[in-house]
Amino acid sequence: MFTISHRVEIKTDPKSVYRALSSADGISGWWSRTEGEFEAGGEIAVHFDASVVTLQVLQQNPTKIVWQCLQVEPEWEDTQILFEWEEQDGRTLVHFRHEMWAEETPLFERCSAEWAGYLLSLKDLLETGQGRPYPDNARINSSQGGS
Template identity: 30%
Template sequence: MKTTEEEFAVYHNFPIKALSNKVFKAISNPDDLEHWWPLKCSGSAKLGEEYNLFFGEPYNWYGKVVTCKENSSFHIKMTKSDDDWNTTTFGFDLFEKEDGVTWVHFFHKGWKKQNDHFKHSSFCWAMLLNGLKNYVEKGIIIPFEERN
């Protein structure tokens, strides 16, 4: 009997009133990422490059860029994080519409369990992605301590 391991994923689709190049910069440029997600970040938006996502000790995490299509797609596979996130990949696919709106299709897949951490991360992503939207559209930066 063949057994398959079930995986779980978080998905969020939402519009941002901006062109895709501005959204892509906000999701891939470390300085911009620090305005809506990690406390500190380093990395380069190039296939195979490593990103350091630092959220304060002991959350000093790393991921590898597995998809990078300028102004279109940006995906990172976690390589060093906690046990739940280490199996996962998160990413953004951007679809620019004629009216200057970019639709963001976000995913975070590869979760092995639908545990409390998965459920909390799903909620946090919704809040953080709203912060991304407000950052790109209005320039609002929520202090790191207030992001969760």
């Protein structure tokens, strides 16, 4: 199995990170328009132009969130997205993993780059009040595979 892994240091408190990762308004501010039930066992839908990513919330607490990918690109199905964070010297260090990919494909590589961009969008949202959610995020060239 393969894993995308990133981390980002954000000048904010852990409670603000939790709010940005556990609500429709929060996720819509850094990733894409989102709706659903933001509690363990709930499902959330993240909307893009022609597709919807459906995620089940497996775990949600003040320092960790885990989502199971249900309906999305076939390569994403049954993968898990994890966010863990901790306060360090007045900042919050966010550890991100997108786990359980069956193989390292062009889509895996593109998603790794796009996740890095979305984590910087999360950082911008929390530090400046303005993220860069889809479709305003930096796009990876579509000739590299995927949609």
